[in-house]
Amino acid sequence: MQLALEVTMQNVQAVERSSSELDDIDALVRTYRPRLLRFVTFSIGDADLAESITQDCFLKAYNGRGNFRGDCSVNTWLTSIAVNLIRDQQRLQKFRFWRQARATAIDVSDAANFLASHESSAEARILAIERTEQVQAALENLSVNQRTIFLMRFAEDMDLADIAKTISMPINTVKTHLHRALKAVRAQVGGAR
Amino acid sequence: MNFETHLSEEQLDDVLIGDPGVEAAAHLKGCGVCQERVAALEGPIASFAAVSLAWSERQSATTSARVVGATGSAWPRRMSWPLAASCLLVIGFAIPMARHEERGVPAVVANGPRQAEASQPVSLSAAKVSGSTTKARVVVVATADRPVDAQIVRDNQMLRAIDRELDASVQSPSDAFGVVMAVGGRPSGRGRYAPIPSWD
Numbered sequence: 260m261q262l263a264l265e266v267t268m269q270n271v272q273a274v275e276r277s278s279s280e281l282d283d284i285d286a287l288v289r290t291y292r293p294r295l296l297r298f299v300t301f302s303i304g305d306a307d308l309a310e311s312i313t314q315d316c317f318l319k320a321y322n323g324r325g326n327f328r329g330d331c332s333v334n335t336w337l338t339s340i341a342v343n344l345i346r347d348q349q350r351l352q353k354f355r356f357w358r359q360a361r362a363t364a365i366d367v368s369d370a371a372n373f374l375a376s377h378e379s380s381a382e383a384r385i386l387a388i389e390r391t392e393q394v395q396a397a398l399e400n401l402s403v404n405q406r407t408i409f410l411m412r413f414a415e416d417m418d419l420a421d422i423a424k425t426i427s428m429p430i431n432t433v434k435t436h437l438h439r440a441l442k443a444v445r446a447q448v449g450g451a452r
Numbered sequence: 453m454n455f456e457t458h459l460s461e462e463q464l465d466d467v468l469i470g471d472p473g474v475e476a477a478a479h480l481k482g483c484g485v486c487q488e489r490v491a492a493l494e495g496p497i498a499s500f501a502a503v504s505l506a507w508s509e510r511q512s513a514t515t516s517a518r519v520v521g522a523t524g525s526a527w528p529r530r531m532s533w534p535l536a537a538s539c540l541l542v543i544g545f546a547i548p549m550a551r552h553e554e555r556g557v558p559a560v561v562a563n564g565p566r567q568a569e570a571s572q573p574v575s576l577s578a579a580k581v582s583g584s585t586t587k588a589r590v591v592v593v594a595t596a597d598r599p600v601d602a603q604i605v606r607d608n609q610m611l612r613a614i615d616r617e618l619d620a621s622v623q624s625p626s627d628a629f630g631v632v633m634a635v636g637g638r639p640s641g642r643g644r645y646a647p648i649p650s651w652d
Binding site for chain 1: 461462465466468469470471492493495496497499500501502503504505507508509511512
């Protein structure tokens, strides 16, 4: 009984914390923007459009913060908003995916210089860039759904149930997409060796 | 446990996905080859996650201020032009109106009955003193409720009191000669006081 009460209190506190977190738009952007921008950028493959979608995502989150029930983390909630915005863009066909978006394609080669200290040696940086470009190349050949699900699992560290809920798909479908994505990554990484 | 046959690619993917079967998990614990195969794919994915996050953090560092500005102050930014136009409109009306009042043109319509009552005695006395003084001036006094106008009214009253006092107490030197001073001209200020001698 005592344990159940404590768990309930912890949940209530978590919801209150998340709600207050959403009230401060500056803190919200500061905390979640890098992850969200990465998710959107590598989902659509267009850095400029990703900036715009990420900004829209924060505006929507801030305006609709009253709808946040606290049954998932703020990061997951923001990701689900971003997924809907990406789908809207798809429906409207306002942008072209990877192959057509070369003009604003993502160049990660400089980013390796900002990696954590354990990867800061020159060899480690070169290896990291090489591996990243392999995965990036593999993602180019995936569908938007496969890319999005891959990023949710391996970049956002979301579990299968959360991914399925966020994109409104059965878990088995999510797993199928992940299998295909991993197959493409394996082929790219194996082919580069 | 059979380590001669290794995990299939699908089983390896299940491990990476985080949903390995019981059998695959048990095999992976004791099989170095399969562990290497998993690591061979985990490494590039981990590098991608780290480098892409570093990239987006760098992007965010350069653009977050712009985004925060855009999201946080959207209302004032949208309203700035209408506000500026409203301010100009108000100033455009206020300056001509202020000049209009400074010229002393009576705003008779704007005066309420209370102001008219309050200034009535003043206007009457002003009318008595100045006779046919211009009506505009009387009206200005009657409508005035500003401190400057009140001061003018008080000054006028004081001057009239002095005039009355002088008239009553001081004897004119011409009285000794039986000269009667007649007032000529207009009291508007343009007339001259001309002595009219009478030789009795």
